[in-house]
Amino acid sequence: xxxxxxxxxxxxxxxxxxxxxxxxxxxxxxxxxxxxxxxxxxxxxxxxxxxxxxxxxxxxxxxxxxxxxxxxxxxxxxxxxxxxxxxxxxxxxxxxxxxxxxxxxxxxxxxxxxxxxxxxxxxxxxxxxxxxxxxxxxxxxxxxxxxxxxxxxxxxxxxxxxxxxxxxxxxxxxxxxxxxxxxxxxxxxxxxxxxxxxxxxxxxxxxxxxxxxxxxxxxxxxxxxxxxxxxxxxxxxxxxxxxxxxxxxxxxxxxxxxxxxxxxxxxxxxxxxxxxxxxxxxxxxxxxxxxxxxxxxxxxxxxxxxxxxxxxxxx
Ligand code: C5P
Numbered sequence: 001x002x003x004x005x006x007x008x009x010x011x012x013x014x015x016x017x018x019x020x021x022x023x024x025x026x027x028x029x030x031x032x033x034x035x036x037x038x039x040x041x042x043x044x045x046x047x048x049x050x051x052x053x054x055x056x057x058x059x060x061x062x063x064x065x066x067x068x069x070x071x072x073x074x075x076x077x078x079x080x081x082x083x084x085x086x087x088x089x090x091x092x093x094x095x096x097x098x099x100x101x102x103x104x105x106x107x108x109x110x111x112x113x114x115x116x117x118x119x120x121x122x123x124x125x126x127x128x129x130x131x132x133x134x135x136x137x138x139x140x141x142x143x144x145x146x147x148x149x150x151x152x153x154x155x156x157x158x159x160x161x162x163x164x165x166x167x168x169x170x171x172x173x174x175x176x177x178x179x180x181x182x183x184x185x186x187x188x189x190x191x192x193x194x195x196x197x198x199x200x201x202x203x204x205x206x207x208x209x210x211x212x213x214x215x216x217x218x219x220x221x222x223x224x225x226x227x228x229x230x231x232x233x234x235x236x237x238x239x240x241x242x243x244x245x246x247x248x249x250x251x252x253x254x255x256x257x258x259x260x261x262x263x264x265x266x267x268x269x270x271x272x273x274x275x276x277x278x279x280x281x282x283x284x285x286x287x288x289x290x291x292x293x294x295x296x297x298x299x300x301x302x303x304x305x306x307x308x309x310x311x312x313x314x315x
Contacts (some may be wrong), residue, residue, distance in 0.1 A: 003045045005314040006114040008106035009035040009145060009307065010095040011138070012170065012267040012274050015216055018189055018236040019204050020197040026137065026153045027186055028204055030211050032160075032220075033102075033138070035145040036170050036304040040095050040103060041314075042069065042110040044118050047086035052077075058093040068108030068135060075131055076115050076123070085119050096300070098179030100237075100268030101172075106142040108135050109311040113143065117313055138268075145310025147220060151208060158212075165220040168262070169283030170304040173255065173294065174272040175247040185269035188240040219262075230276070233265035241270045248273065254293050258286045280305045 015032040022028050047053070052073040054063040064070065069089060077085050089111065095103035112128045115121075123131075125143075132139035137154035147165040149158040198204060211217070215231035242248045248266060251273040255264040260282050261275035277283045283303045287294075294301050 002118070003043055004114050004118045006042045006044070006110040007039040007309075007312050007314060008042060008095075008103075008110035008142065009309060009311070010038040010101040010103055010106065011035050011141065011145075012101065012172070012272075013235055013265070014147070014220075014233060015211065016235040016237055016268065017207065017211070018186075018193065018197070019207055020199055021190065021194065022153070027189070028198075029151065029154050030204075030207050031150040031154060032147065032211070032216060033141050033150050033154075034147045034165070035142075035307050035309060036172070037307050037309075038095055038101070038172065038302055038304050040107055040110070041092040042107060042114055043090045043092075044111075044114045045088050046118055047088050050084050050086045051088075052086065053088045054091065055089070056091040056093055058097070061091070061093055061097060063091075068104045068139075069111040072108040072111035072131070072135055073115055075135065076112055076119075076121070079131065080119070080121050080123075082119070082121075085115075087115055087118060089114075096174050096176075096272060098181070099174050099272040100180060100182075100266065100270045101272055102138040102142055102268065105136045105138040106311060108132070109139050109142040113311050113313060141310075143310050146308040147306065149208075149211065160217060160220060165306065166222075167279070168306045169277035169280040170306060171255070171258075171261075171275045171277065171283040171286050171290075172267075172272060172302040172304055173251050173274070173299045175251065175298060176300050177298070178245060178247045178271045180241060180245070180270045182269045185237045185241055188244070189237060192240050193236065230262040233263045235266050235268075237269050238266040241266065245271055247271060250297055251299060254290055254297070254299075258289065260286065
């Protein structure tokens with residue numbers, strides 16, 4: 001029986017700015033998101049019994065209807081008007097869970113792409129993106145991948161038009177016992193920083209323009225020529241999560257010791273943290289420098305590179 005395999009990459013936030021609160025309760029954001037080569041793998045095969053079965057090699061991940069893979073399958077089936085369709089899906093989980101790396105959103109995107117192909121539905125990429133946006137704010141980005149400006153709830157993508165951003169080295173760290181709930185992080189932001197929230201579309205657009213024309217995009221457009229220092233990276237959720245989580249403070253302090261790091265930040269709502277380097281070798285060397293410190297403090301770490309790939313069917 002035909003099996004389809006889809007890769008689902010993790011993302012990091014190179015910029016996460018909370019602009020304000022929206023009438024729908026979500027936050028209006030201005031972000032730069034970037035996919036990395038840390039991927040989950042989703043294998044899908046058809047079944048004849050109208051079931052959507054999910055299994056995973058990580059027992060702690062829920063595989064019931066709360067998983068975005070199952071939600072994506074149910075939505076796609078409903079929109080296609082073919083309730084008899086079924087699939088068995090197995091997830092090889094490599095992206096840490098509850099880490100601010102959009103692993104769950106990327107998995108949901110992989111289910112949309114994989115099941116569309118498996119069931120021969122023929123939905124256009126645009127139709128899949130629209131379904132993705134209903135399922136999760138980060139999911140449209142996970143389908144597209146690469147390096148993009150993300151506005152609105154995160155679902156409004158704007159490609160970076162300057163020269164393609166370079167393939168940077170990424171040293172990613174996370175403490176295995178620590179995770180952050182995204183609604184909690186946004187709730188803390190609302191409680192502590194809403195006096196700074198902007199309220200008009202004009203002000204939002206001014207901040208978007210500042211990001212488009214600012215030093216981060218300039219650094220990205222410099223390609224591999226990293227002769228000028230990178231600007232500090234902004235993550236407004238880091239400002240509220242870091243004071244609450246000693247493990248985030250400790251991880252950032254370790255990464256900030258690395259002399260060759262271009263920049264250091266938390267990704268998304270955390271608690272994963274990363275340092276950027278001009279190439280993969282730089283990240284690998286940094287990992288060697290900190291290997292003992294990571295072991296002593298119990299951090300997991302990954303040496304990665306930035307990629308231009310979103311969710312992809314394996315040929
Ligand atoms: O869209 P997603 O399901 O990923 O969002 C999870 C939660 O994160 C939302 O329920 C909301 O509490 C918070 N969130 C937000 N503003 C955003 C994105 C997420 O407040 N732009």
